Amino acid sequence: MAERDPAWKVLPKPSHPHDSARLHVAGEARYADDLTEPADMLHLAFGQSSEARARIVSMDLSEVRASPGVVAVYTAADIPGANDVSPVAGDDRLLADGEVITHGQAVFLVAATSQRAARIAARLGRIAYEPLPAALTVAEAQAAGSHIEPAQRMARGDAPAALDAAPHRLSGRFAMGGQDHFYLEGQVSVATPGEDGQVHVLCSTQHPSEVQHLVAHMLHVSSADVTVEVRRMGGAFGGKETQAALFAAAAALVASKTGRPAKFRVDRDDDMVMTGKRHPFDVAYEVGFDDAGRLLGLSLHLASACGATVDLSPAINDRAMFHSDNCYFLPDVEVISERLKTNTVSATAFRGFGGPQGMLAIERVIDDVAMALGRDPLDVRVLNLYGPGRETTPYAMTVADNVAPQIIARLRTTSRYDERAKAIEAFNAANPVLKKGIALTPVKFGISFTTTHLNQAGALIHVYADGSIQVNHGGTEMGQGLYTKVARVVADVFAVPMEIIRITATRTDKVPNTSATAASSGADLNGMAAHNAAMTIRDRLTDFLARTYSLEESEVHFTPGGVIVGAETLDFAQVARKAHIGRVSLSSTGYYATPGIEYDRSVFRGRPFYYFAYGAAVSEVVIDTLTGEHKVLAVDIIHDVGRSLNPVIDKGQIEGGFIQGQGWLTTEELVWDAKGRLLTHSPATYKIPTASDRPAHFTVTLWDGENVEPTINRSKAVGEPPFMLAISVFSALNRAVAATVPGKRALPQLDAPCTPERILKAIAAFSA
């Protein structure tokens, strides 16, 4: 098959609604908990650790077993295979074995005839612990020398020398909190036992293959004996990349041991306590710069609380390092990334995957430099952008497709940034209590899994003899519209209407050995794999029709009006029927591996990303200097999705990503107590943005461009990059706080999230 540039050839520019939208609004879209429960279904709950770190001295589960409705109670000793639900390191236990390493950790498993019965029984375990010293924060773990892996270093040039030589130099530190995913559908898995040791797991997961492999190892059966299926998730955001495995494995264990179907539908509070979150980071920096604000030397220290196990923390912290340049050229730079092991629930993937933390760090450095010089931070940003002669990242990748300068310039004009900045100065001068701030910040986000082998995908397409088409691929649908985008790619290959395409659930028995739907890569990888599968079938059809009608292949065309075969036009169903009778295979797999990427983690050098996605946002905020309350007033965004696969869906990702980022930096505060217990374990105390937090003025414009790389339709990934546009809110809040002391050349000490309490504290410290 010849190399093709897979851009829309036939069908008009797409903007199909989400494939399930009509089912969503009717309440007819089925999630894992919506399927009719068999009469013998068991429901599960974990007995959880009450200690952050302790040795289990004894366990008395007699009251648990005696509780009404309880059918079975299991501990680590009951697991037939590996007691492991970890993605990489083998250190996440399904059930605690001898010791607990976080509060809330699963210690034993209860199967009962109802969810309530299981939850009541799970609270009746009598476990004696011998507490061990626990580290709960970055600082405590640093003091204890507790790490999940050695610190990593990425450097170019001689940062210390550049710092020494710079005309100006300043240092700073700040902290940013983690974030709960708060997917609206909690973790849920339904395991159904099959014959001869097989098990089927319906699971709300971004990573069916990993769940399959972990369940197989845990049950000591082969991967071929386990099928994992997911039609859709009620949100995920990274929180179902590795975190679904715990509950899937528990359900599979019960199904396997009892021979009865088992459902683990996790209570929201338990879910928030037991599943990982975004990594909180402590950041320290030393920066050298010239009179204009150009960065000359930077020493950046990133320290994250990774929780009690490895999970995906190495790759997440790597990505934080890779994004600590954002859009800026850093001539002499050293980034040290420290990965602390804390006795809190293991931090995990979350939209942006470390990128937001690295990017927030450099944006704060820029703000600090600008404020110290008394310059508009946007001017300092522009001055430091990658550009001609300054286009190599600290990890030695060339920024080949840099549209950040143009996007920033356009947004500066369209949002009337400079005019508004002046108006805000006047407002602040006239208002003693309320202070406004404005900021424009850019985003450059690298697209590809930094673990190179994950950049592959498979698809499976069946054309039936009636002309209908089933599409399947390894990507999962969590609301991001992946299924819709991929279906559209396939419809385009055959030039058939979308209605012909039946999108089917992601299943490990259809497409094997898949990567997680993560790293924003879903459409890039699966779209291309499905395209390749469809092209294989179309090529067979073309060949068959040319042979049958004694024509050249160039005389066969798939068009929306039908398949033109020389002088005749056949509808697609006729072609399918003829091909079936002509004994042509109408089914094909497709495969895709991202080309051109490689990097050497031992020296942090290479090309970890296929390309970058860009964007910029300008946010205007107001704060109340008496209470610390704030409001985001106006947001304008220009974002680059290449040539959009679906503008409505892409804009939805951009808006939703921004608001989620706004939540991370403002209202969403995770609070642990001194014993390592998460206090914000419910929506009563953990506050994601609600409709009234959406700024009254909010515009999103897609950048009119295309990917320089031959991605599917020359599109760009869109899942994660927009999240970081919300850094503009953080920056604007800092400027609003700074406005409380006019003329002071310094950046307020404001940590994220910017709760009213933190803002009030920053105001007090700034005027002190």
Add this chain to the structure above:
Amino acid sequence: MPVRFLLDGEVVELDAVDPTATVLDHLRYTMRRTGTKEGCAEGDCGACTVLVGALEGEGVAWRAVNSCIQFLPMLDGKAVMTVESLKNDTGTLNALQETMACNGSSQCGFCTPGFVMSLHGRTIGARGCDLPVEEVIAGNLCRCTGYGPIIEAGEGAGSCEQDDTRVIAALKALEGSASGEWRGRRWFAPRTCDELAVLLAEHPDARLVAGATDVGLWVTKGLRDLGTVIFLGGIAELAAIEESDDALTLGAGVRYADAHAAMARLHPDLGELVRRIGGLQVRNAGTIGGNIANGSPIGDGPPALIALGAELTLRSMAGRRTMALEDYFLAYGKQDRQPGEFVESVRIPRPPADAVILISKLSRRFDSDISAVCGAFALRVEDGVIEEARAAFGGMAATPKRAGTCEAALIGQPFAEATFTAAAEALKADFEPLTDVRGSSAYRVEAAANLLRRLWLRSQGVATSVLEAVDG
């Protein structure tokens, strides 16, 4: 006696009902109506929103509520509408659904049925919906969309008269049950205060349930068995609102959404506080009396009512007892309610037109959040001198509490900046608040003191609220 309710024109009759089974679980796992979702099971996300209709006057009052913390007997004699009820007779989507399906209102779709129900409620004129769309849906959380298309769909939906003739007829035929028993657990649903007084005398340990916005969590999260339950929702007297020139008297069973207009007329700050007391689904269930009776130190109603000089009336077989509201709160978790007594009403004197009032709730998020600090002040100023001052706070102590030292620093002093500076300083002697999940002790003290400054500056015409800066 069975629990009976109306669902899509059919009477659903449940002979034996677990009195604390939730409406959501019944819909999902018994009736297989799985369109209604569980997001949190604590009334904070709105994914389980359904509309409940009750006969009121000549019509049906529909209210959006969180079905996850409504108990089945609370549906007795009512009509229910779920997302499955909305399709047209021909099986097609209604106009609102059609818009939402096309404009990107759903991504993962899990919260969507709840939004559909909240917005559908707005289109049919359900209670509490005469607000901007984003306030009607502030009790519905979406983690995917950023809300833009949903707000747009809601704004475009307009209003659509619903013909409730058949519902009215069917509800009239549904005589409510007064009691039931399930596996030894009894429940009652009295219709009058007299009946309630008798029941309480017979069952002094019975759990009183009004809107269940708090007690619901004892069941879904605390996994508690509530024992004997008395549901208050059927007592019309408790739902009475009496507005006169000198006072507003609210029955203990008045829902916040129903009290909103009258409370806003008493003072705009009180209206804003009520709007922010919880999402619409919570305001549609939660009651004035419930918010007082449970004695929460962070309940938002009491501080404002105390500052306004409200009086509480308790009732029992022995008669009525009236006290200043602040006297009801004795200590953390301990109220001055004797066995056999129930909260009957609260009377709020109408403040004079020239009263200086400020009621401020401080929380991490403006809507659907619980206070870190809730402060309320009511001053009477004559000839430039503060003659009377009442200041009360929530979140600052183990109970809603007046700030005596602060009040003393205000009374008799000139209405001037220096007075408020001194009173703010004095306030620090009134409270030693806790540090907890909602805020540190230091923040609470500082922010509470700054509310006095906010009061002064606002009286001088200075802009002091970020919510008012939105259009500025």
